[in-house]
Amino acid sequence: MSPEELLIEQNIHYIFQGRDLVVCCLSPEHDDVHPSMRIDKVTGVFNCLSCGYKGSLYTKYQVARDIQLEMLSKVKEKLQSIVISTNGLSIPPGSIPYNRAEFRGVPKETLQGYGAFTNDQVYPDRIVFPIKDAVGRIIAFNGRALYSELPPKYKVFPAEAKIPLFPSIITPRENSIILVEGLFDYINLKYHGGNNVVCAFGTQKLSENNIKNKLAPYRLQGVQKIHIMFDGDKAGRSAAKRLQYLIEEHTDFVINIVYLNEGDDPGCLSADQITQLNEQIYKVTNGLK
Numbered sequence: 001m002s003p004e005e006l007l008i009e010q011n012i013h014y015i016f017q018g019r020d021l022v023v024c025c026l027s028p029e030h031d032d033v034h035p036s037m038r039i040d041k042v043t044g045v046f047n048c049l050s051c052g053y054k055g056s057l058y059t060k061y062q063v064a065r066d067i068q069l070e071m072l073s074k075v076k077e078k079l080q081s082i083v084i085s086t087n088g089l090s091i092p093p094g095s096i097p098y099n100r101a102e103f104r105g106v107p108k109e110t111l112q113g114y115g116a117f118t119n120d121q122v123y124p125d126r127i128v129f130p131i132k133d134a135v136g137r138i139i140a141f142n143g144r145a146l147y148s149e150l151p152p153k154y155k156v157f158p159a160e161a162k163i164p165l166f167p168s169i170i171t172p173r174e175n176s177i178i179l180v181e182g183l184f185d186y187i188n189l190k191y192h193g194g195n196n197v198v199c200a201f202g203t204q205k206l207s208e209n210n211i212k213n214k215l216a217p218y219r220l221q222g223v224q225k226i227h228i229m230f231d232g233d234k235a236g237r238s239a240a241k242r243l244q245y246l247i248e249e250h251t252d253f254v255i256n257i258v259y260l261n262e263g264d265d266p267g268c269l270s271a272d273q274i275t276q277l278n279e280q281i282y283k284v285t286n287g288l289k
Helices: 003-009 067-087 108-113 183-191 211-220 234-250 271-287
Strands: 015-017 020-023 037-040 045-048 054-056 117-119 123-132 138-145 154-157 176-180 197-199 225-229 254-257
Touching (some): 003 037, 123 154, 138 183, 176 183, 176 271, 183 197, 225 234, 234 254
Parallel strands (some): 176 225, 225 254
Antiparallel strands (some): 045 054, 117 123
8 A cells, every 4th residue: 555545545635745745744732734744655754844743654554564666666766867867857747838927026928938837746836947957958847836835945856856056157247146046036036137147956955065066167157256145034144154154165256145134035026126236246246356
């Protein structure tokens, strides 16, 4: 019996999110209004991101695990990784181009220009963008939550995908780039004239092991300064400082952190706000040596 079949047998409502099934917490002590428990749809291992309740569906409901199903799933994953490395990924069947009028102020035509699509079965409640490598192969999908209450805001599929910074070719402004966290942060700033914006695909994708290689293409394009513009909250500011340390420790780029107002993020800034920030940024740029 698969975890999905077990949930159906137990009359537990669930939704798909990539590799996981998401349900309201199974702990009797947690009144979980918004589903916060993730269940691996192969192994049945669960973890509540809110209260920390962990375990296995098979242990909880005293059902024997389907070892053969798990082995088959692992084989399929291995075969998929081989296909990805040679041919790239394909947009899943049933996907449709993003067809709402706009998303967070960016018109659908612009979003469709980045290949944005939706697929309620595979990536429910997300607007999804194909991420391509230098030769045009799709190496991953980046899904941005359509609704703010759906964590995490951004999710990369497959989770183990190794993706470069995006885009690899930019137009530096005064020998500098603006580094943002999420793809929609990039799209919003780019839509309002930011030709030198680069997306990091999350605050944890850059490490001491890859920072130099990931930034090398921009050094070859004449970039000397990097403006880090992450979310205007405690997590965003902490991530920006961590990244500043990494870049200064392992490269010779000059770093400036752009602190946004509390609660703001680059993906929600208006055209006027972006213009004002650009003016501030390049006043700082001219003062950097």
